[in-house]
Amino acid sequence: MKRLLLAVFLLFSTLSVSAQCLLRGTGDMGVIIERASGSVQVVDTTLKKALFHITGLGDLSHASVVYSRDERYAYIFGRDGGLSKIDLLCGTVAKRIVQGGNSIGGAISQDGKLIAVSNYVPGGVKVFSSADLSLVVDVESTPVNDERRSKTVGLVDAPGQHFVFSLYDTGEIWVLGLKGGKPELQKFKNIGKQPYDGLITPDGRYYIAGLFGEDGMAMLDLWHTEKGVTRIMDHYGKGEQKLPVYKMPHLEGWAMAGDTAFLPAVGHHEVLVVDRNGWNEKGRIQVHGQPVFVMARPDGRQIWVNFAFPDNDTVQVIDVETMQIVKTLTLGSGVLHMEFTPRGEEVWISVRDKDKVVVFDTDTLEQTAELPATKPSGIFFTARAHKIGL
């Protein structure tokens, strides 16, 4: 009897870990960054509720997230160089390292096996195993002087096991290939002054770096790297008075609708409308403030835009076909990020100063839910696991 009891207890104790965890699908999950408290919420996008609250993740003031290909683990890139692997099913920190002094985002390789992190200090990109966060490759950026190397920005993944990123101080784009394990590095120099962020088209073909130090943008066709980096939108901003820039726009929220790309203009109250065939400007849409994220609803019928301080209490919705603003929402100050559900029926919006995340039906443009969150910033859903360049 005693042995039976012991056996039962042993069996139960081996189960107890999973009993704390959730047996469920992970396709409708996500993470909300709570920037001020170094914590995240793990959320369910079907029931629109929080499942776990995880603390101790360091400085998350500019944090971003990528997902493992099984959508179980979130990799969180903190501003302080912290890289945390979160288990969404158990609400735990599976692994955490501090891999640099000051970092600015990351990416996951096409096959899901590698995590790359873009660092300001020490300048460069480090690549880790997604399994255990052990270091695989350390790519040092170009030295600026004896003391430091260039900051790296705009890091994305690309097909064929590539990572692409820009060097802010030295005006370069680098392509890191890791197919077959042996790193290969292609460097493109003199691409323009101060690339501040990069994006890749949803098909993984065109990498585009926004330039802070001059007009236009730098574009690399990854199907034809032999053609080098070309300048696009060169006239954009030329001779115009820029407003002071309180917050740099993000280019990751790349918005493509059919042949048309919508991009935030730096230092202007405008969204740029660009024809993807030839990359020429075909219009500008006057908006409420300086755009930060310019994001397409997954079906490409609407563009949602949020703004920099002092206009960061507002979200505007642009109808793609007419290029008209069809809705202006005033949600409270500190609208920092937006994330669409994978098939686009809803959008989640973080409102920092109201300590909440609001959910809108993208068809009726009515609010459908609200979740409490402490100073929420980025919102990232697991469907990103399946996308190139996110």
Place this chain on the structure above:
Amino acid sequence: MKRLLLAVFLLFSTLSVSAQCLLRGTGDMGVIIERASGSVQVVDTTLKKALFHITGLGDLSHASVVYSRDERYAYIFGRDGGLSKIDLLCGTVAKRIVQGGNSIGGAISQDGKLIAVSNYVPGGVKVFSSADLSLVVDVESTPVNDERRSKTVGLVDAPGQHFVFSLYDTGEIWVLGLKGGKPELQKFKNIGKQPYDGLITPDGRYYIAGLFGEDGMAMLDLWHTEKGVTRIMDHYGKGEQKLPVYKMPHLEGWAMAGDTAFLPAVGHHEVLVVDRNGWNEKGRIQVHGQPVFVMARPDGRQIWVNFAFPDNDTVQVIDVETMQIVKTLTLGSGVLHMEFTPRGEEVWISVRDKDKVVVFDTDTLEQTAELPATKPSGIFFTARAHKIGL
């Protein structure tokens, strides 16, 4: 002591179900249909292995699958009218109904709450709750005579909680709207003879029905249903001798690469190349046989094609940029389906008569794995949960 033991046993018994199930992410899972035995394999696309084998699913000779928005459940549409809800984590049949006499595919609504099934007999579309498969709406198709109604084909989901489908016998396209619960039906008549399958562009805007009874295709712009159905590719096939058609091509494997769509030609050894701006033919690619599935790698750089009997031992890979065939693979007879991993690094191909599924690296075009399967046909990965129209 007895009470403690009982409590432990009760606690254990409540856990025992989940102990049989897998605590894991569901983003890298999928289903392989074993058509002859009415069974499926649940697979892991990271480890490339089977996790569960599930039997008793009826006639799966033309089966297709959609996924719940949490990627835990697969809904399998059998030829015999069977609709089975499979639990991928537990390897069990969560629910099974026989909802019609002869059915041909289904779809899941944008919000994941509704499952629609397209029926030959009795002709029409039935809509079920994705939770418990209870009937929500029964849409009867147009009567052909006193005895039967038109077959329905080409059923897809579209944004705004819509389903779109075609009526084979009566030459119609219907749009069923279920936003807010109250069904609204729009009917478009005289769209052409014998629409045999339909597709929707990845953005959910254009619905296109292939016509078996005449040349050209019928197209409906869902952003502008007031414009009605228009004929596209009207010249295609005109005055040409068609080959006998042993297997109708599938249009669901819609291949878009940038502005260009690649479509299987019915009764010809050709892939049609169509400019999406204006929907005009801009070329034809001569291929090995009559194409069945014409599918784009997720980054749109390659098109993979399989063929109808007697050429169904072959797969060809077309380079999108040059429109040249870059690889011809001979894999054994009965190559029935292909499925790309979500970010496109690999493709899984079923080879019925060799009782196996082979996996290829889409970059090197080399085989990387092989899985045994009994007469495999369709392969469906969970990432479909996040896509419009799949």
